[in-house]
Amino acid sequence: xxxxTDSMPDRTERxxxxxxxxxxxxxxxxxLLVVGFLxxxxxxxxxNLSNVVTRSAFVAIIAVGATFVISSGGLDLSxxxxxxxxxxxxxxxxxxxxxxxxxxAIPAGIAIALACGLLCGLANGLIVTVGKIEPFxxxxxxxxxxxxxxxxxxxxxxxxxxxxxxxxxxxxxxGTVAGIPIPxxxxxxxxAAGAFILYKTKYGRHCAAVGANEDVARYxxxxxIRTRTIAxxxxxxxxxxxxxxxxPRLGAATPTTGLLWELQxxxxxxxxGTALRGGKGRVWGTIAGAVxxxxxxxxxxxxxxxxxxxxxxxxxxxxxxxxxxxRLSK
Amino acid sequence: xxxRRLVAAAxxxxxxxxxxxxxxxxxxxxxxxxxxADHGWTAGVVYHAQAAAKELNxxxxxxxxxxxxxxxxxxxxxxxxxxxxxRNLDALVILPYSSEELTTPVKTVxxxxxxxxxxxRGLNDPTIQDLYVAGDNIAVGKTTAKFLxxxxxxxxxxxxxxxxxxxxxxxxIKGFEDGIKDSELKxxxxxxxxxxxxxxxxxxxxxxxxxxxxxxxxxxxxxxxxGVLEAVKQSGRTDIKxxxxxxxxxxxxxxxxxxxxxxxxxxxxxxSMIKTAMYMTVANLIGQAPVRGAVKLDAPLITQAxxxxxxxxxxxx
Numbered sequence: 001x002x003x004x005t006d007s008m009p010d011r012t013e014r015x016x017x018x019x020x021x022x023x024x025x026x027x028x029x030x031x032l033l034v035v036g037f038l039x040x041x042x043x044x045x046x047x048n049l050s051n052v053v054t055r056s057a058f059v060a061i062i063a064v065g066a067t068f069v070i071s072s073g074g075l076d077l078s079x080x081x082x083x084x085x086x087x088x089x090x091x092x093x094x095x096x097x098x099x100x101x102x103x104x105a106i107p108a109g110i111a112i113a114l115a116c117g118l119l120c121g122l123a124n125g126l127i128v129t130v131g132k133i134e135p136f137x138x139x140x141x142x143x144x145x146x147x148x149x150x151x152x153x154x155x156x157x158x159x160x161x162x163x164x165x166x167x168x169x170x171x172x173x174x175g176t177v178a179g180i181p182i183p184x185x186x187x188x189x190x191x192a193a194g195a196f197i198l199y200k201t202k203y204g205r206h207c208a209a210v211g212a213n214e215d216v217a218r219y220x221x222x223x224x225i226r227t228r229t230i231a232x233x234x235x236x237x238x239x240x241x242x243x244x245x246x247x248p249r250l251g252a253a254t255p256t257t258g259l260l261w262e263l264q265x266x267x268x269x270x271x272x273g274t275a276l277r278g279g280k281g282r283v284w285g286t287i288a289g290a291v292x293x294x295x296x297x298x299x300x301x302x303x304x305x306x307x308x309x310x311x312x313x314x315x316x317x318x319x320x321x322x323x324x325x326x327r328l329s330k
Numbered sequence: 331x332x333x334r335r336l337v338a339a340a341x342x343x344x345x346x347x348x349x350x351x352x353x354x355x356x357x358x359x360x361x362x363x364x365x366x367a368d369h370g371w372t373a374g375v376v377y378h379a380q381a382a383a384k385e386l387n388x389x390x391x392x393x394x395x396x397x398x399x400x401x402x403x404x405x406x407x408x409x410x411x412x413x414x415x416x417r418n419l420d421a422l423v424i425l426p427y428s429s430e431e432l433t434t435p436v437k438t439v440x441x442x443x444x445x446x447x448x449x450x451r452g453l454n455d456p457t458i459q460d461l462y463v464a465g466d467n468i469a470v471g472k473t474t475a476k477f478l479x480x481x482x483x484x485x486x487x488x489x490x491x492x493x494x495x496x497x498x499x500x501x502x503i504k505g506f507e508d509g510i511k512d513s514e515l516k517x518x519x520x521x522x523x524x525x526x527x528x529x530x531x532x533x534x535x536x537x538x539x540x541x542x543x544x545x546x547x548x549x550x551x552x553x554x555x556x557g558v559l560e561a562v563k564q565s566g567r568t569d570i571k572x573x574x575x576x577x578x579x580x581x582x583x584x585x586x587x588x589x590x591x592x593x594x595x596x597x598x599x600x601x602s603m604i605k606t607a608m609y610m611t612v613a614n615l616i617g618q619a620p621v622r623g624a625v626k627l628d629a630p631l632i633t634q635a636x637x638x639x640x641x642x643x644x645x646x647x
Contacts, residue, residue: 040540047565048539055532156367156376157646160581174564250527250560254553256369259526294532301521301536308521309495 025272025288028322032295040302048298050181056294057183058242059261063268063286064194065238068231070269071281073211076232077139078124079239080261081146086116086243088153088253091161098162106169113240120146121236125229143262151255160252173248183245187287190241195283207231211278268293271322292322357394358420358615361413362608363406365427366399370553370579374601374647375425382605386612393612403427407435414439421445421611425604429454445614449607462624463607465599467498468505469629470576471550473597475509477631478546478572484513486545489537491554493525502550502576518544523554530557538565546572552579578640579647586637596632598640601647603627
C-alpha cells in the first residue's frame with residue numbers, strides 16, 4: 001500500500017517533467033509574443049508576424065535537417081556556405097537555360113538545386129563517416145570550400161537572376177496560398193516530413209540510437225555509417241529547399257549570402273530542445289527555435305529600449321535565459 | 331674557338347654601345363597589393379586594378395605592373411615579402427587590409443627605396459606614404475543628406491540603415507547627420523544591417539511595421555539598398571518617396587541612368603580609386619610628374635546627367 005502511494009506521485013511527476021521540457025520552446029515563444037505585444041502593439045499585427053515567420057523559414061527549413069545531423073551525433077558547419085553555393089549554381093543554371101526553356105528554366109533550376117544539395121550533403125556525410133574525420137573539422141573544411149566556390153562563381157560580386165524569370169519566380173517567396181505565405185507552407189511541409197521520419201520510421205529511431213550511444217547502436221546491428229551519412233544527405237536536401245525559397249527574395253547570389261547562418265541554425269536546433277551531444281531530436285521544437293530567433297531580432301528593432309550598439313548583447317542574453325528556463329523546467 | 335671569341339667580342343661591343351639604352355629598357359616594376367574579392371566593393375577594386383594594369387602595361391612598355399590579391403592581412407604581409415624579395419620594386423600601390431598589421435611591412439619596403447602609394451585605408455604612420463588616395467566617406471553621407479533636405483523641402487521622417495561598426499560607417503553617418511542638422515528632417519531610427527542585403531531586407535520590413543509614415547530611407551551602402559527596395563516593393567507602401575544608397579554599385583547607377591523615381595541619385599565611393607592611384611604612381615615614375623601628397627576624391631552627386639561616367643557594366647560591382 002505504502003509502496004503504491006509512494007510510486008504514484010513519482011510517476012505523475014515524471015510525466016509532467018517530460019511534457020514541460022518538451023513544451024519549453026513553445027512556452028518561450030508564447031512568452032516572447034506577450035512581451036512583444038506589451039512593448040509595441042504593432043508587434044502582433046498580421047503583417048509583422050507574417051513577415052517574421054516568413055523570413056525565419058530559411059533557417060527553420062535548414063534546421064530541420066540539422067536536427068537529424070545533430071541528433072545522430074554529428075554537426076554541420078557548412079550549411080550557410082552551402083546555401084550560398086547552391087543559390088549561385090541554381091541562378092547560373094536558370095540564366096543559362098532561360099533562352100532555351102523560357103519559364104521552364106525555373107523547374108529545371110529547382111531540380112539542379114536539389115541535386116546539388118543531395119550531392120553536397122552526401123560529400124559531407126562520406127567525409128565524416130567513411131573518412132572518419134570529426135564532423136566539426138570536416139564541415140569546417142567544406143564550409144570554406146563552398147564559400148570560396150560562390151566567391152569564385154560571382155567574381156566577388158553578385159549573380160542576379162535573369163529578368164525574364166524574376167517576376168515568374170517571385171511568388172515562391174512573396175506569394176500566398178489561402179492567405180498563408182508560401183515559405184511558411186513549405187517549412188511546415190518540411191517539418192511535417194521531418195517529424196514523420198524522425199518519430200515514426202525505423203530510420204528515425206536509428207538516428208537517435210546512433211546519437212545516444214554509437215557502440216550500443218553498432219552492437220544492435222545498426223549501420224552507424226549509413227545512418228549518419230543519410231542524416232547529412234537529408235541536411236543537404238533541406239539546404240536545397242531553403243535555397244529554392246531564398247532565390248526569389250533578392251534574386252541574387254553574393255559571397256555574403258547565408259553568412260553565419262550555420263550558427264543561427266545550430267542555435268535554433270538547441271533552443272528547440274534537441275541535445276547538442278546527440279540522441280534526442282525535436283523537429284517542431286526546432287521550428288519554434290527558428291521563429292524565436294527571428295522574433296527576438298524583430299523585437300529589438302520594434303522596441304526603443306536598446307541602443308543599436310547593444311542589440312547583439314541583448315539577443316545573447318535572451319537566448320541564454322531561454323536555455324536556462326528550459327534547464328530549470330526539467 | 332675563333333667563332334666563340336668573335337661572338338664574345340660582338341656581345342661586348344653591343345653591351346658597350348647599348349649600355350645607355352639597356353638601362354632605360356630595364357622595366358620599372360610597379361607592384362599593386364589589394365585585398366581579394368570577398369564582397370562587392372573589393373570585387374570592384376580587383377576589377378579596376380586588373381583593368382588599369384592591362385592599360386598601363388600596354389601604354390608604357392617601360393613599365394611592368396603586377397597585381398597581387400590577398401585574402402587576409404597576414405596573407406598580404408606575405409605577399410609584400412614575396413613581391414619585394416624577387417626584384418627591386420620601383421613603386422608599391424597598396425590598399426591595406428588593416429592599418430595596424432600592414433604599417434611595419436610597408437615601411438620595410440619603403441626603406442629599400444620604393445615609392446609608396448597608399449589607397450583608401452591609411453597606415454598608422456602617414457610619413458611612410460609618398461602618395462595617399464582615398465574617397466570621402468563624410469561627403470558620401472553629406473551629399474545624400476543635402477539632396478534629401480532639398481527634395482523633401484527640409485521636412486520629413488527618415489530611417490537609416492548603417493553597416494558594421496567601423497570608421498567608414500561612422501564617417502558616413504556623421505556626414506549624413508551634419509547634412510540634415512539645420513533642417514526639420516528627423517531620423518526616426520538607425521540600426522546596423524551589416525552591409526548585407528538580407529539583413530537590410532529584414533530591417534526594412536521591421537521599420538515598415540514600426541513606422542506608419544516614412545518619407546525616405548537611406549542605406550549607407552548599395553548592397554543594403556537592394557534589400558531595402560525589395561521590402562518596400564513587397565509592402566506596397568506609397569509614403570516612401572526616396573530610397574537612396576551609396577558606393578556606386580553598377581545596378582544602382584543603372585537605376586539612376588534609367589531615371590528611377592525612388593532612386594534618382596547616387597553617391598560614389600568608387601572602387602576605381604585604385605585606378606587613380608595606379609595612374610598617378612606611373613605618372614611619377616615615367617613622366618616625372620610630381621604627385622607626392624594626399625588626394626581626396628569628392629563624392630559628387632551622381633544624377634541622370636553624369637551617371638554614365640560612373641557606370642561600368644563589365645565590373646562585378
